[in-house]
Amino acid sequence: MCKMVTAGKDVTGCCLSLIRLKRVSLVDTLEGRIDALLDVLLSRExxxxxxxxxxxxxxxxxxxxxxxxxxxxxxxxxxxNTFLSVVDQPETPSSAVGKSKDQPPSLGYNQIKQKHREVLRRRSESMLYYNTRHGEKILFSDQYVNLLLVNGHQGLDIKRHEVLAYGRKRLSLQQKSAEHRRITPDQLFSTANGARPVKKILVTGVAGIGKTILVQKLLLDFGNNKESLGFDFIIHMTFRDLNLVNKPVNLRELVLRKNRHLAKELDNILANDDKLLIIFDGFDEFRHYRRCDVDAFVCEPDDYGEVEEVFTSLMLGELLPNTAIILTSRPTAIGHIPVGCVDRFVLIAGFSLDEIQDFFCRYFQDEGLAEQLFRVVRENELMLTLCYIPAFCYIICCILKESKDFAGDNPRTMTDIYVQYLVALLRTHTQERAKASGAVQGTCGGEQLSDAVLQLARLAFFKLMDQQTLFYASDKDVAPLEGCPLASTFLDKMVAQEPGGTEDVYSFAHLTVQEFFAAVYCAMTDQPLPDVLQQDSSAGEDTLKGHLDLFSRFLSGILSERNTKLLARQVGLSCDEGKAEAFRQRTVSNLNNLCEKGTHILNSLHCLFEQQDPSLGQEVRAQALRLNVSDEALSPMDYNAIKYFLNATAGDLSELDLTGTDVSYEALRDLMPHLLKCKQLWVGENALDMDTIQVIAEVLQQSDCFTHLGIGWTDIGDEELLVLSNAIRQKKVLKELWMEGNRVTCRGLLSLSDLTPHPLSKVVAIWNDVTDAEVRSLSAPGDCGGASLTVDFSEDAVWAAWGSWVLTRCSVSSDEKLLTVLHKVCKISTHRLETGGWAHAFYRDLGRLVRSRAEQCTEEDVRKRLETFEGVLSW
Ligand SMILES: Nc1ncnc2c1ncn2[C@@H]1O[C@H](COP(=O)(O)OP(=O)(O)OP(=O)(O)O)[C@@H](O)[C@H]1O
Structure with a gap:
């Protein structure tokens, strides 16, 4: 490699600049022979x-x-100059210093290796549920259910709440399962032929999906000698623990914090870095996660740095470049991960139906009972949707264990489930306390119980507002919970090793549980609503979309009449009626506002749904009902909320934006009664098959008010367009048709000739299968479309804005979706792209994006297809 450094160069006169230029590669090349090199430099004076x-x-x-x-x-x-001539000399075997890499491992190394496996096995063999009783041991292997893992690149700007995004993702993943490649834990590091080795893996998935459990599975299999993944050592670190490091630290100390047994062999372990896997779990919980864009690195295991510097140096390969790393995170935080260095993105998609059933069997350990209760859940769509997340599956099993069914207070919304969950656990808790103290039930009842819940809820609320999920025992908000047995039912506790002793650190088992308790506090005390919920929605749209989404849904659900009553009866908590009414009025005014402006509205629809009060919907009196729920795959829960709103509100639907929502035939058919009252429908960026097109055609045939239709990037061809044009001909009310990026040919467009310019005053059909000559004839006045048909890149200003919009979308889309877009945009013939026009910049930027995706892509066939397009784009 040193040859490469100087090869072909006349080194005299430029040696100094050469070593500056090649500094990084020289460090890489020479680190293994530094001692021998020093000897030679000394001998040459x-x-x-x-x-x-x-x-x-x-x-x-x-x-x-x-x-x-x-x-x-x-x-x-x-x-x-002398130095360069020395480094150019071939390395003699004796000068190779990568001793531990080349030498067979020592006896000590092998003994520690085995010991470490035993330690990991011991640490991982029990399943720790948040409410596991002291001393109770539930074997991990008895409880572990297979998780669905898929290779996948995820958009980095997922801001929506994970739990809710999950149902949508899950369903769309299922639909596209053929396109995605399933992987198993033992395949995490496997590479396709010829691909570069996988070293850095990012595992993402929403709250409670099983990231930590997957890590535990890897550790246990390693501990049991079942699956070593090719490593000698796995070091496990959690960000919860790393949060406790509050002064500069080095890698050696970080490893030894929890693994003192490795001390003797640590030098060898670190020297053999290609046999080392470090797992970092829970990046989203890292209190410095926003500070990982560091510019100071540590390069040696003994170098000190801030904890985020050590972590980032490992990720970027500045420190132990050959070490493999698995990093887990909820999607919300991945925007702060240096993803450029990630070789593989893995998404945990949770349980499928079979696994939910398997979970029930393992949980109830009684086949008959498990089957009976599974049936209850399967019949309840909402419940089933939630069960795809293992944590919910567990919560629902807890509820069922208590009540055996959902009869009586049948949960209808997400808040209902959490309220039942709270009640179920409180009941167990009070009964157990009564048993333990030999007293009658109610020892911790009445005031005492509601006070304890409010204490816990207070902690949840204030920490949520500060975006904190870890609470130190010394914190003044935590101190009142000391000794409260209720806290241990809902809080995770761990003991943090501090120089002066130990400190307890608490967290809720899941962020959703904290969000729920926070909403209980806000609803049941005189705490004013948080500012972001107070704001007029015009100013607060963005914030409302963010981290308090789920909190606001819970708040709405708790302030509903049925839940306030239930909580009063079961927990002794009462809420101020004025507050509930104020919240309801705010929900209505938010909905009015968002509808009139056409801003994203889904969370507010869920808030309304949580109330389950039909009269509330009737109060919505927006001047125009513009419903924008675009850009995320919608789950059955979301459709429930949309339909609930549309059923509850009177008035016609001005606009429904379902762009990029994975809308299906079933979903559109279900919405049919509302679509008949809709003026503008946007369903672009969804794969629309003929059945779905038929539903739209039916609406066109029957509706007297349907004036705008957007079906861009929906993969439709002439046949589908023919069905639509026949339908438009029936009522002749459609004015604008946007269908860019499809497979329509000149023949298809000609089917619209008698419909332009009346009723169709605008047809946008760029990026379709139309040749240059056809474009000229189609655009000619008097021909098929004339002025009302746009098939070409004529107006620069319009399309420049369009181009940047497409680029933004491509940058957050999966490789598969990118390929679909590329397939379309690369069909443009180059001579139509005038030099200097916007299109040049557009294709150049797109080319760059494709190159970086191809470099990161681990699926060979996808990578090859990306590379082909890269070639096309670099004409
Ligand atoms: N494969 C599995 N088999 C059985 N139970 C599971 C499995 N995965 C998850 N669970 C259940 O779900 C709970 C949550 O899982 P886990 O803590 O791994 O989620 P997570 O993705 O790390 O969540 P968070 O992002 O909130 O940290 C577990 O405590 C367990 O009860």
Whole structure:
């Protein structure tokens, strides 16, 4: 490799700049032979003994090479010239210093390896549920259910709440399962032929989907010698634990914090970095997660840095470049991960129907009972949707264990389930306390119970507002919970090792549980609503979309009449009626506002749904009902909320925006009565098959008010357009048809000729299968479309804005979706793209995006297709 450094160059006169230029690769190349190199430099009198000492004082081989380079810079051209001639010489076996890499592992190394496996096995063999009783041992292997893992790149700007995004993602994943490749835990590091090795893996998935459990599975299999994934050692770190590090630290100390048994062999373990896997769990819980864009790195295991610097240095390969890393995170935080270095993106998609059933069997350990209760859940769409998330599956099993069915207070909304969950656990808790103290039930009842719940809820609320999920025992908000047995039912506790002793650190088992308790506090006390919910929706749209989404849904559900009554009866909590009424009025005014402006409205629809009060919907009196629910795959729960709103509100639907929602035939058919009253329907960026097109055609045939239709990027061809044009001909009310990026040919467009310019005053059909000659004839006045038909890139200003919109979308889409877009946009013939026009910049930027995606892509066939397009785009 040193040959490469100087090959083909006349080194005289440029040696100094050469070593500056090649500094990083020199460090990589020479770290394994630094000691031998020093000897040679000494013997050639380039270095003196003091220089040598200076170098040897540096911690670790990489730092030593850097020091050599620094000293050489001071010594000037001649010294550097000699140095380069030395490094160009082939390495003699004796000079190779990567000792531990080349030598067979020592006995000590192998013994520690086995011991470490035993430690990991011991630590991972029990399943720890948040409410596991002290001393209770539930075997992990008895409870573990297979998780669906898929290779996948995820958009980095997922801001929506994970739990809710989950149902949508899950369903769309299922639909597209053929396109995605399933992987199993043992395939995480496997590579397709010829692909570069997978070293850094990012595992994402929403709250409660099983990221930590997957990590536990990897550790247990490793501990049991079942699956080593090719590693000698796995080091497990959680960000919860790393949060406790509050001063500069080095990697060695971080490893030893929880693994003192590795101390003796740690040098060898770190030297064998290609046999080492480090797992970092729960990046979203890292309190410094916004600060990982560091510019200071640590390069040696003994170098000190802030904890985020050590982490980022490992991720970017500045530190232990050959070490494999698995990083888990909820999607909300991945925008802060240096994803450029990630070799593989893995998404945990949770349970499918079979796994839910398997979970029930394992949980109830009685086949008959499990089957009976599974049937109850399967018949309840909402419940079933939630069960795809293992954590919910667990919560629902807890509820069922208590009540055996959902009869009586049948849960209809997400809040209902959480309220029942709270009640179920409180009941167990009070009964157990009564049993333990030998007293009658109610020891912790009445006031005492509601006070304890409010204490917990207070903690949840204030920490949520500060976006905190970890609470130290020394915190003044935590202190009142000391000794409260209720807290241990709902809070996770861990003991943090601190220099002066230990400290307890608490968290709710899941963020959703914290959000629920926070909403209980806000509803049941005189705490004013948080500012973001107070704001007029015109100012607060953005914030309302963010981290308080689920909190506001819970708040709405808790303030509903049925839940306030239930909580009063079961928990002794009462809420101020004025507050409930104020919240309801705010919900109505938010809905009015969002409808009139056509801003994203889904969360407010869920708030309304949570209330389950038909009269509330009737109060919505927006001047125009513009419903924008675009850009995320919608789940059955979302459709429930949309339909609920549309059924409850009177008035015609001005606009329904279902762009990029994975809308299906069933969903559109279900919405049919509302579509007949809709003026503008946007269903672009969904794969629309003929059945779905038929539903739209039916609406066109029957509706007297349907004036605008958007079906861009829906993969439709002439046949589908023919069905639509026949339907338009029936009522002749459609004015605008947007159908860019499809497979329509000139023949298809000609089917619209008698419909333009009346009723169709605008047809946008760029990026379809139309040749240049056809474009000219179609655009000619008097022909098929004339002025009302746009098939070409004529108006620069309009399409420049369009291009940047498409680019933004491409940058957050999956590789598969990117390929679909590329397939369309690369059909444009180049001579129509006038030099200097917007299209050049557009294709250049698109080319860059494709190149970076191809570099990161681990699926060979997808990568090859991306590379083909890269070639096309670099004409
Ligand atoms: N594969 C599984 N088999 C059985 N139970 C599971 C499995 N995965 C998850 N669970 C259940 O779901 C709960 C939550 O899982 P886990 O803590 O791994 O989620 P997570 O994705 O790490 O969530 P968060 O993002 O909130 O940290 C577990 O405590 C367990 O009860």
């Amino acid at each position: 380039v270095f003196n003994r003091d220089d040598r000492e200076d170098v040897l004082c540096q911690p670790g081989p990489r730092a030593r090479v850097r020091k050599v380079l620094d000293i050489l810079e001071c010594k000037g051209e001649e010294a550097v």
